[in-house]
Amino acid sequence: MQPTKTSWPALAGHLLRGALEALAGITLFAMMLLTTADVCGRYLFNAPILGSVELTQIMLAMVVFLTFPTVTWREEHIAVDLLDGLFPRSMVWIRQLVINLICCVALLIMARRIWHLAERSLSWGDATEFLRLPIGYLISLMAVIAAVSGALCAILSVSYLLHGLGIRRRKGPEQNANVL
Amino acid sequence: MTESLIAFVVLIVLIFLRLPLAFAMGTVGFFGYYFLTGNWNASEAMAARRSVDTVQDYSLSVIPLFVLMGNLVSQAGLSDAVYRASHAFMGHWRGGQAIATIAACGGFSAICGSSLATAATMGRVAMPQMRRYGYSDSLAAASIAAGGTLGILIPPSVMLVIYGILTETSIRDLFAAGLLPGLLGILLYMAAVRWSVWRNPQDASARAEPLPWGERLRALGKVGDTLVLFVLVIGGMYLGVFTPTEAAGIGAMGAFLIALLRRRLTLRILMSVLMDTARTTTKLFAVVLSALIFSNFINRAGLPDDLLSFVNGLDLSPLGVLLVILGIYIVLGCMFESMSMILLTVPVFFPVVAGLGLDLVWFGILVVIVTEISLITPPVGMNVFVLRGVLPDVSTGTIFRGIVPFIAADFVRVALVLLFPALTLWLPQIFY
Amino acid sequence: KVLTVSTWGGPNHGINTIVWPTWKKWIEEATDNRVTLEVVHDMGPPAAQMDLVVDGVADVTWYFHGYAPGRFEATKLPEFPTFVDYSAEAASVAYWRTHKKYLEKVGEHRGVEVIALGVHGPGQIFARTKITSLADLKGKRIRVGGGVMSEITNKLGVVGVPISPTSVYEAGSQGVIDGAMLTLEGLRSFRVAEVMPTTLTLPGGFYRASFSIMMNPDTWASLPARDREAIESVSGEKLARLFGYMMDVADQRGIEFAKEQGNTFVELSAEDQEQLKELTKDLSQTWVKKVSRRLPDAEEALEYYRTALAEAAELPSIAPETIEVRP
Numbered sequence: 001m002q003p004t005k006t007s008w009p010a011l012a013g014h015l016l017r018g019a020l021e022a023l024a025g026i027t028l029f030a031m032m033l034l035t036t037a038d039v040c041g042r043y044l045f046n047a048p049i050l051g052s053v054e055l056t057q058i059m060l061a062m063v064v065f066l067t068f069p070t071v072t073w074r075e076e077h078i079a080v081d082l083l084d085g086l087f088p089r090s091m092v093w094i095r096q097l098v099i100n101l102i103c104c105v106a107l108l109i110m111a112r113r114i115w116h117l118a119e120r121s122l123s124w125g126d127a128t129e130f131l132r133l134p135i136g137y138l139i140s141l142m143a144v145i146a147a148v149s150g151a152l153c154a155i156l157s158v159s160y161l162l163h164g165l166g167i168r169r170r171k172g173p174e175q176n177a178n179v180l
Numbered sequence: 181m182t183e184s185l186i187a188f189v190v191l192i193v194l195i196f197l198r199l200p201l202a203f204a205m206g207t208v209g210f211f212g213y214y215f216l217t218g219n220w221n222a223s224e225a226m227a228a229r230r231s232v233d234t235v236q237d238y239s240l241s242v243i244p245l246f247v248l249m250g251n252l253v254s255q256a257g258l259s260d261a262v263y264r265a266s267h268a269f270m271g272h273w274r275g276g277q278a279i280a281t282i283a284a285c286g287g288f289s290a291i292c293g294s295s296l297a298t299a300a301t302m303g304r305v306a307m308p309q310m311r312r313y314g315y316s317d318s319l320a321a322a323s324i325a326a327g328g329t330l331g332i333l334i335p336p337s338v339m340l341v342i343y344g345i346l347t348e349t350s351i352r353d354l355f356a357a358g359l360l361p362g363l364l365g366i367l368l369y370m371a372a373v374r375w376s377v378w379r380n381p382q383d384a385s386a387r388a389e390p391l392p393w394g395e396r397l398r399a400l401g402k403v404g405d406t407l408v409l410f411v412l413v414i415g416g417m418y419l420g421v422f423t424p425t426e427a428a429g430i431g432a433m434g435a436f437l438i439a440l441l442r443r444r445l446t447l448r449i450l451m452s453v454l455m456d457t458a459r460t461t462t463k464l465f466a467v468v469l470s471a472l473i474f475s476n477f478i479n480r481a482g483l484p485d486d487l488l489s490f491v492n493g494l495d496l497s498p499l500g501v502l503l504v505i506l507g508i509y510i511v512l513g514c515m516f517e518s519m520s521m522i523l524l525t526v527p528v529f530f531p532v533v534a535g536l537g538l539d540l541v542w543f544g545i546l547v548v549i550v551t552e553i554s555l556i557t558p559p560v561g562m563n564v565f566v567l568r569g570v571l572p573d574v575s576t577g578t579i580f581r582g583i584v585p586f587i588a589a590d591f592v593r594v595a596l597v598l599l600f601p602a603l604t605l606w607l608p609q610i611f612y
Numbered sequence: 613k614v615l616t617v618s619t620w621g622g623p624n625h626g627i628n629t630i631v632w633p634t635w636k637k638w639i640e641e642a643t644d645n646r647v648t649l650e651v652v653h654d655m656g657p658p659a660a661q662m663d664l665v666v667d668g669v670a671d672v673t674w675y676f677h678g679y680a681p682g683r684f685e686a687t688k689l690p691e692f693p694t695f696v697d698y699s700a701e702a703a704s705v706a707y708w709r710t711h712k713k714y715l716e717k718v719g720e721h722r723g724v725e726v727i728a729l730g731v732h733g734p735g736q737i738f739a740r741t742k743i744t745s746l747a748d749l750k751g752k753r754i755r756v757g758g759g760v761m762s763e764i765t766n767k768l769g770v771v772g773v774p775i776s777p778t779s780v781y782e783a784g785s786q787g788v789i790d791g792a793m794l795t796l797e798g799l800r801s802f803r804v805a806e807v808m809p810t811t812l813t814l815p816g817g818f819y820r821a822s823f824s825i826m827m828n829p830d831t832w833a834s835l836p837a838r839d840r841e842a843i844e845s846v847s848g849e850k851l852a853r854l855f856g857y858m859m860d861v862a863d864q865r866g867i868e869f870a871k872e873q874g875n876t877f878v879e880l881s882a883e884d885q886e887q888l889k890e891l892t893k894d895l896s897q898t899w900v901k902k903v904s905r906r907l908p909d910a911e912e913a914l915e916y917y918r919t920a921l922a923e924a925a926e927l928p929s930i931a932p933e934t935i936e937v938r939p
């Protein structure tokens with residue numbers, strides 16, 4: 001069965017991506033406001049914002065991780081394309097299949113281990129210095145997102161496989177000028 | 181040494197097979213570590229820990245914030261005005277806009293302590309402009325990638341602070357010593373641009389006639405906003421209002437306000453700028469953290485110590501030793517991310533250099549210059565990859581092709597700093 | 613058997629020039645060279661060091677408890693101001709003894725084998741301008757690292773600015789901060805003496821910080837019993853003493869370096885000391901309450917620590933047994 005453009009998985013994926021990216025964008029904007037407010041508070045009123053450094057750290061991690069699934073799904077990770085001209089076009093799907101499989105395995109291994117780190121951090125009671133935010137939840141979020149990204153890589157692999165075997169017409173889940 | 185060499189080869193193969201850089205370095209680092217220690221658990225933990233820690237590194241927060249500033253600056257039309265002005269003045273010179281880009285990178289280096297952030301920001305600001313004025317992608321991207329390396333030598337500089345703390349050298353002297361070689365770098369890069377356009381005139385367009393002064397001044401009048409932003413950031417830093425790390429957030433805020441005042445922002449545009457910045461950030465962090473995983477492995481493989489015994493095994497004059505060390509940096513620089521190169525090698529080599537009675541400030545500046553070269557040498561040139569991240573439609577090959585003259589310019593600079601130590605040591609002497 | 617020691621701090625830091633080389637020599641002698649150390653730099657950021665040992669990435673490391681607030685609360689015991697001078701060497705010995713008697717059972721070091729503890733030298737206040745009294749400090753922006761430091765700045769009406777020690781130089785050179793709370797060692801190692809010419813001192817310091825040296829439990833268990841015994845004989849209190857001695861030496865060098873630069877040292881006046889004592893007297897009591905769930909006899913432990921401190925101060929220094937290896 002071929003999913004069409006309006007199929008529910010496509011729609012759900014679209015919404016999820018939009019939500020994650022918007023959240024990352026808003027977090028980035030908040031980072032900017034926080035630094036400004038902290039500097040102004042400190043310089044003008046001798047009242048820096050408590051925990052501004054640790055909040056910045058947390059927001060930085062969120063910006064990076066919330067956007068990770070999108071970048072992975074769109075295969076936008078930085079790659080060297082020096083040999084693209086020499087690579088036989090008919091083999092591209094095999095190459096992308098293997099690459100996505102490697103990424104999938106790497107991400108799933110990382111997800112499992114990061115989850116482990118998160119659990120340990122929570123059991124140790126690790127918290128930030130000033131605001132006492134339990135950092136373990138942030139690390140669990142990272143683990144979940146790494147797992148999601150790994151799953152996306154698996155889907156990409158399958159879709160390259162289907163394309164390669166001639167079962168699906170489209171080359172990847174997205175028209176990716178970057179790769180194909 | 182053998183393990184490291186094998187790893188380098190495998191890494192190059194994977195990179196050329198188009199495995200994303202982040203996954204290539206991460207995977208080689210991970211398996212290499214497992215191979216060395218025989219402990220799967222430890223390898224996983226090492227890689228996971230690096231990932232979790234790197235994305236929470238406060239000092240790296242300058243990357244998204246400066247990239248955001250660059251995007252907002254473009255959105256507000258500030259870069260239009262600046263490049264129109266530089267075109268008005270230098271449009272009749274072939275390569276004028278690329279020279280202006282080098283100068284702009286130098287200026288930006290004065291507010292930014294990180295080369296990656298400099299390249300990422302300038303990529304967004306300068307690239308569309310240079311394209312508009314008919315510059316080839318190759319020359320345009322190469323000027324930005326090279327110009328971006330100036331970020332670490334012209335103070336503020338994260339790298340010089342790290343070097344100062346590692347070697348207990350005066351950071352004040354290092355900052356002063358970096359100034360002239362930094363300016364020299366700007367001049368030599370400009371010369372590299374001239375050379376590039378002399379060799380390939382089609383890379384850069386030029387207007388036939390110089391513009392009358394009235395028009396030039398009119399164009400200059402429009403760069404006021406940009407000056408305000410620059411003065412705000414550099415002034416605030418030197419008056420002690422904020423730290424170089426915080427400068428990124430303040431700069432982004434300033435650019436945001438200017439864009440708002442110029443009515444260039446709708447909520448929709450703002451969101452797309454923010455999400456685009458977030459994507460760029462993610463791509464860059466993925467590469468940085470896996471570069472750290474890879475260098476963890478190289479460190480564990482004992483490469484720094486092997487290199488030290490190699491240097492000690494050669495029976496050379498002090499200058500010869502210094503040359504060999506710099507050569508090692510240039511070779512390592514082909515594979516390493518700059519910060520890990522400094523962290524791994526400086527503790528190993530500086531005792532040798534100090535033992536030879538050479539000046540550690542001078543050595544520090546030389547190390548930073550060769551580290552700058554590492555940012556643009558293939559196959560792992562971080563600034564080139566940063567531009568890839570910022571400009572997905574420009575291929576790596578295109579950038580590396582344009583970059584050769586700039587690498588040559590850097591070698592000239594190393595030679596000059598080596599031959600004339602006064603270039604580095606004169607300013608610290610008269611300042612303090 | 614080669615134990616991998618993950619270290620941090622610059623190659624010139626005393627941990628790398630004194631503690632590891634000396635301890636390595638002791639271990640080799642005690643085990644007839646059956647066990648030795650391999651010191652590796654930059655295996656991970658300082659804050660991740662304990663994780664590295666728990667996961668077996670490294671066998672041994674040294675750890676600053678302040679990196680894991682929440683995980684370590686009972687370890688704050690030696691951090692409060694005492695208003696009397698004492699060496700880091702004595703403090704580390706007293707701290708180790710208190711650990712064995714009281715703190716060990718709290719189990720904050722889950723996942724690692726604690727082989728020594730340590731306390732650094734007196735944390736003092738460095739300033740860009742001439743600061744000689746508590747009144748001068750009011751409203752100034754001073755770098756803090758959290759913990760006891762933040763509590764003291766709050767009491768003094770000082771604006772605490774949390775930044776890392778490695779950023780103190782840049783923040784101080786342009787005046788983002790007016791001063792910094794750091795150890796005297798920082799004058800040299802973090803180049804603070806170059807930007808902050810005045811040091812305001814309090815006998816015993818405004819604060820101290822606590823560290824541990826830890827080993828992976830599987831590594832520990834994998835050693836034959838006689839080697840474990842041999843290593844124990846040169847660890848524990850003896851290693852704690854070595855750690856403290858190193859901190860004293862580092863502080864001394866920081867002071868010398870600052871004096872070469874023409875910096876001044878001002879001791880807080882007797883009245884100011886009284887005032888500070890009054891302001892900070894509830895700090896340790898707040899801590900006692902805070903850790904009462906984990907450590908019901910916190911009050912007693914604190915008392916024991918102070919007595920042990922007086923005893924340890926009488927012991928001869930470890931100096932003759934140490935070596936120093938410059939990079």
Ligand code: NA
Binds near residue numbers: 289
């Ligand atoms: Na800079």
Ligand code: NA
Binds near residue numbers: 515516555556557558
């Ligand atoms: Na390179």
